[in-house]
Amino acid sequence: MYRGWTQRTGLQYPTSFDSLQILATFVSYLFLVRKLVAFIDKILDFFKRSEKATPKKDSKAVLKQIAMGKMYARDRIIYLLDENSFQETDLFVEHTGTDFGLDKKYLPADGVITGTGMINGYPVAIFAQDFTVAGGSLGLMHARKITKIMDIAIKNGMPLIGINDSGGARIQEGVNSLAGYGEIFYRNTLASGVVPQISVILGPCAGGAVYSPALTDFVFVVDKISKMFITGPEVIKTVLGEEISMEDLGGARVQTEITGNAHFFAESEIECFNQIQQLFTYIPRNNSIKAVTLHPHPPKQEFDVEKIIPSEPSKPYDIRDIIKGIFDNSEFLEIQANWAANIVIGFARLNGETVGIVGNQPMVLAGVLDVDSSDKAARFIRYCDAFNIPLVTLVDLPGYLPGIDQEHSGVIRHGAKLLYSYSEASVPKLTVILRKAYGGGYIAMCSRHLGADFVFAWPTAEIAVMGPEGASNIIFKAEIAAAENPEAMRKEKVKEYTEKFANPFVAARNGHIDGVIHPAETRKSLIHSLKVCANKQEQRPFRKHGVPPF
Amino acid sequence: MATDKIVKLIIDDTDYQTTLTKKYLQRKKYSAPDPDLISAYIPGTIIELYVKAGDRVKKGDLMFILEAMKMKNNVHAHRDGTLEAVYIQRGVQVAKNQQLLRFKKSD
Numbered sequence: 141m142y143r144g145w146t147q148r149t150g151l152q153y154p155t156s157f158d159s160l161q162i163l164a165t166f167v168s169y170l171f172l173v174r175k176l177v178a179f180i181d182k183i184l185d186f187f188k189r190s191e192k193a194t195p196k197k198d199s200k201a202v203l204k205q206i207a208m209g210k211m212y213a214r215d216r217i218i219y220l221l222d223e224n225s226f227q228e229t230d231l232f233v234e235h236t237g238t239d240f241g242l243d244k245k246y247l248p249a250d251g252v253i254t255g256t257g258m259i260n261g262y263p264v265a266i267f268a269q270d271f272t273v274a275g276g277s278l279g280l281m282h283a284r285k286i287t288k289i290m291d292i293a294i295k296n297g298m299p300l301i302g303i304n305d306s307g308g309a310r311i312q313e314g315v316n317s318l319a320g321y322g323e324i325f326y327r328n329t330l331a332s333g334v335v336p337q338i339s340v341i342l343g344p345c346a347g348g349a350v351y352s353p354a355l356t357d358f359v360f361v362v363d364k365i366s367k368m369f370i371t372g373p374e375v376i377k378t379v380l381g382e383e384i385s386m387e388d389l390g391g392a393r394v395q396t397e398i399t400g401n402a403h404f405f406a407e408s409e410i411e412c413f414n415q416i417q418q419l420f421t422y423i424p425r426n427n428s429i430k431a432v433t434l435h436p437h438p439p440k441q442e443f444d445v446e447k448i449i450p451s452e453p454s455k456p457y458d459i460r461d462i463i464k465g466i467f468d469n470s471e472f473l474e475i476q477a478n479w480a481a482n483i484v485i486g487f488a489r490l491n492g493e494t495v496g497i498v499g500n501q502p503m504v505l506a507g508v509l510d511v512d513s514s515d516k517a518a519r520f521i522r523y524c525d526a527f528n529i530p531l532v533t534l535v536d537l538p539g540y541l542p543g544i545d546q547e548h549s550g551v552i553r554h555g556a557k558l559l560y561s562y563s564e565a566s567v568p569k570l571t572v573i574l575r576k577a578y579g580g581g582y583i584a585m586c587s588r589h590l591g592a593d594f595v596f597a598w599p600t601a602e603i604a605v606m607g608p609e610g611a612s613n614i615i616f617k618a619e620i621a622a623a624e625n626p627e628a629m630r631k632e633k634v635k636e637y638t639e640k641f642a643n644p645f646v647a648a649r650n651g652h653i654d655g656v657i658h659p660a661e662t663r664k665s666l667i668h669s670l671k672v673c674a675n676k677q678e679q680r681p682f683r684k685h686g687v688p689p690f
Numbered sequence: 691m692a693t694d695k696i697v698k699l700i701i702d703d704t705d706y707q708t709t710l711t712k713k714y715l716q717r718k719k720y721s722a723p724d725p726d727l728i729s730a731y732i733p734g735t736i737i738e739l740y741v742k743a744g745d746r747v748k749k750g751d752l753m754f755i756l757e758a759m760k761m762k763n764n765v766h767a768h769r770d771g772t773l774e775a776v777y778i779q780r781g782v783q784v785a786k787n788q789q790l791l792r793f794k795k796s797d
Contacts (some may be wrong), residue, residue: 538701
């Protein structure tokens with residue numbers, strides 16, 4: 141039965157108009173009005189509190205943030221997420237600090253805005269540190285807001301985005317602030333390989349704070365805005381007497397060109413948010429589902445793989461042109477484009493499906509493997525494997541970079557990372573050898589020996605222990621030295637070696653590669669192989685986890 | 691970040707035409723360590739100096755104390771020998787890698 145207004149309020153319509161009844165009714169109405177007023181009061185109080193927790197856009201602090209050339213934390217969230225999709229959590233959280241006058245201070249939202257929203261229609265968890273509130277400093281409750289949203293992301297299998305803009309630990313909160321950082325790092329580690337974690341550095345991120353981004357999958361930086369370092373210029377000057385600006389120490393360019401700490405560089409915050417939205421079109425939301433498959437598009441006509449590679453093995457070309465010639469719509473999202481550019485990594489689509497690409501770049505340092513390029517590719521391979529993204533490896537390298545600096549920087553253990561992550565990866569692994577594949581480099585670049593599912597070579601491939609020059613100088617050393625004309629003998633021997641070994645057929649004869657293909661067939665062969673590997677299953681011996689060389 | 695210029699890079703006796711990276715060009719050039727030279731591994735202040743040029747020291751002898759980052763670092767002789775030169779005085783500040791003492795070449 142419908143319970144009408146009278147029942148809900150407990151009031152009865154008067155049946156006759158004797159004065160007592162009228163009075164009683166009037167009194168009841170009075171009570172109702174009081175109830176309503178109390179309710180409106182509560183609503184007004186709620187508005188007041190919300191307003192207090194959300195600084196106005198024309199407040200001094202927000203205007204100062206904008207004057208620094210930075211967006212306000214709330215605007216960042218609104219711009220990054222789909223329209224009207226942000227739902228905030230923990231707006232009313234307050235800090236618990238009592239020392240150094242902190243008990244008398246109110247910090248709106250405790251300096252960090254947290255919540256959930258959508259990107260490209262799919263849910264994400266997000267936090268944005270608010271530099272306008274106590275410099276975005278991190279106290280215990282600030283951290284607890286972050287860890288809560290992290291827990292929500294992990295439990296619900298959605299990506300986590302952290303926008304970092306903070307002066308560092310809230311020193312007044314002492315060890316409680318450190319506890320907060322620790323609780324974040326712990327969850328970053330637990331979430332690793334479960335949900336994608338994105339860090340966006342839109343301001344300072346210094347001291348211990350840098351380790352949260354360092355533990356996440358992709359770090360985005362913006363020119364002149366992002367600054368990351370463990371110890372700042374001040375400390376370096378005091379201790380070492382060396383002077384350096386913040387920008388030169390840990391600015392966006394340094395992090396994307398020298399250190400490799402960051403993955404994506406943008407000129408502006410808007411460009412940065414667009415990059416994040418683009419990345420999200422390629423990656424799956426968590427480790428138990430596949431990335432969204434799109435309608436397949438063939439590559440554009442202008443990228444003709446047959447015309448890109450010079451016949452001379454020592455001549456350079458841009459591997460990215462080959463990638464554009466093979467994958468859907470000639471689109472490629474390159475990661476860490478400006479660091480260790482001798483190897484190229486990134487996402488593309490093959491027949492609509494996301495694949496991770498690793499390719500040697502002959503254009504830079506002849507495409508050698510070295511400390512940085514091994515490190516770069518190895519981490520990317522582990523990302524792809526964790527999130528069920530098949531790997532396509534394009535091989536053209538002369539080997540490892542020689543040098544004292546390389547050896548002393550530990551190229552042995554860094555190089556080992558690449559072997560480890562390729563061998564460990566159980567996603568479909570497809571390899572195409574375009575030209576040179578020499579020595580240890582051949583093994584490391586996802587050879588069949590490291591568990592590649594299909595290895596193809598172009599007729600231009602040279603799969604050998606080393607290049608003809610180097611090999612001849614060793615194998616025919618005595619003959620060359622004894623010859624009347626050593627130079628002529630050397631040339632002859634190089635020619636002999638080239639004819640015999642500088643081709644893919646020695647490897648093909650031994651079954652080390654699965655086929656020699658015409659370059660024009662590459663896309664077709666890869667699409668077919670990807671379909672064949674769709675239900676790939678691989679059993680590995682039980683272990684808690686491996687001990688990779690990092 | 692790669693440079694624009696195409697140059698030669700030799701790997702296993704083959705000349706490859708390629709560009710180089712800024713980082714590669716700025717790599718630290720190697721210099722062989724000089725076993726007779728003692729230099730500062732950290733910047734700081736010489737708060738005590740116990741030796742002078744011409745002194746004979748035994749392996750393990752305390753030569754000076756370098757205070758750096760609020761730590762007093764005792765620096766001992768790494769071998770027996772004669773000090774050819776002492777470049778520092780008590781109380782001076784030293785920069786990183788500054789030369790401090792030199793041993794006579796061991797015979």
